[in-house]
Amino acid sequence: MSTHEARLRALREQLKRDRLDGFVVPLTDEHMSEYVGSYAQRLAWLTGFQGSAGSAVVLPEAAAIFVDGRYTLQVREQVDGGLWQFVSVPETSVADWLGAHAGEGARIGYDPWLHTRAWVEQASRALAANGATLVAVDTNPVDAVWPDRPAPSAARLEPYADERAGRSSAAKRQDIADWLHARRADAVVLSALDSIAWTLNVRGRDVTHTPVALAYAVVNADATADLFVAPEKMTDAVAQHLGNAVRVHDRAAFPAALGGFGGKRVVVDPNFAVAAIFDRLDAGGAEVIATRDPTVLAKAMKNPAETAGHKAAQARDGAALSRFLHWLSVEAPKGGLTELSVLAKLAEFREATGVLVDQSFATISAAGPHAAIPHYHSTEASSLPLEMDRIFLVDSGGQYLDGTTDVTRTVIVGTPTEEMRDRFTRVLKGHIALATATFPPGTTGGQLDILARQYLWAAGLDYAHGTGHGVGAYLSVHEGPQRIAAPTYPGGGPSEPLCAGMLLSNEPGYYKAGEYGIRIENLVQVIDKPTPGGDQPMLGFETLTFAPIDRALIAVAMLSPEERAWMDAYHAQVMAIVGPQLDGADRAWLEAACAPL
Structure with a gap:
């Protein structure tokens, strides 16, 4: 019997002792946090799923795990499909699934310190349709069968x-x-x-x-x-x-x-x-x-001190990332690198700043087909080698006392296919369209989402995640209420009007299952954007992340003159901000990486 099969069986036995016919296991803590301490990683312990969003339901004869489009591939790699049914949200909610699968008169347990009142009401309505009830527990049954559950952190304020x-x-x-x-x-x-x-x-x-x-x-x-x-x-x-x-x-x-x-x-x-x-x-x-x-x-609306700190952190982080990208360009073609070894090397470059407090999230180091999993988590068992003529995607960030960073770069090791260059350039065009947008106050991120997708849509392509999330000031790398996501995509829904000072990511992508994935992510800040001759106030974005974008993946002929000008101006800014922090071979590489198209 596998470890996770034994854990599932132990939980079912505990539910019998608690006179419950099922239990809901969300991935959160008592504060509805997205990222949680190890003591609250109940979903990972029970199922093996390492993603940052999901839920599970355990019934006597059935069990299901619920994830959105970001984790469709990942959940199948990490969770035993013989034990768990894979359910996609928001197409099917946990409440709806419970309503359809809980037996008549069933008592379904939930921990009231891990769910919102709205969820409780929704699930209660769904269960009531067949005479089942939702039951609040005083002690979480997962905790009762988790013998080596970590204690909450004792770190000081x-x-x-x-x-x-x-x-x-x-x-x-x-x-x-x-x-x-x-x-x-x-x-x-x-x-x-x-x-x-x-x-x-x-x-x-x-x-x-x-x-x-x-x-x-x-x-x-x-x-x-x-x-x-x-x-x-x-x-x-x-x-x-x-x-x-x-x-x-x-x-x-x-x-x-x-x-x-x-x-x-x-x-x-x-x-x-x-x-x-x-x-x-x-x-x-x-x-x-x-x-x-x-x-x-x-x-969410950063003040001048927070903005200045963020820019300083971005400049420092951009230099560390550029040193890493230079190192990668030299070492990857030699062979011998793996997702985990590359991940560790990037951490070294950030730590070399001397002021890194932590990573801002677990680095996504994804080679070849793993790059097609938007929120892939590399492990000893899954770590792939970096191979020639394959894409490598790295999504990472740092926590510094003056700011929180988050940046994704996609590079080719060797020579890209024409399809790779086409897809990468469509993603780049969408990134530029969003970065250069001008919009009136009251505009929401959901209304801007189409700008980043239009060139993919034109070719019958898309990506199953939002285009942008808010970012904190030496706080959470995912911060609300601002976001760039239409209601039909994960992270979408009622959208907040964008206001000057807000920090967001700009990260369109494309993912071809089993082959490769592409994402280009910079952080941007909403700013006042006066328009010459205009008679209405307008807003726009200022790009704050500076690191080269892989020119080898750009199909230059697909770019308009305005897009080429943006690309060249962006790389000139990278040279102006990051260049003075580099010397020797690192600076020479950066100059070549930032040369005009």
């Missing part, structure tokens, strides 16, 4: 300097207090980890690649705050940084504290607050106002 943040925590809390007064509310519960870190100007090391700490916070209408965090995470420096207006409590006291808001109006973000938070507030007699956490939009 870290002050984040006001100079880097651009505003003091006191000023941010006052803004929140003013926002509460305008809504006649008494307090707001902050459960999203990046919202807490941003509001209090603190960072942490509790989640791999994301500098946040496991905590909850309540900001009150008098601009004070209550922080709930494990006592061992506090230091004198953090206490002094927080000041007397922030009261510190044990994280374990948070559930009980929610019962103390009787008769008060409390704001809770339904997207990030789990069902258990709503349940505790309701039970305590609070009047709950379900609306977006007031820090979300403020955090």
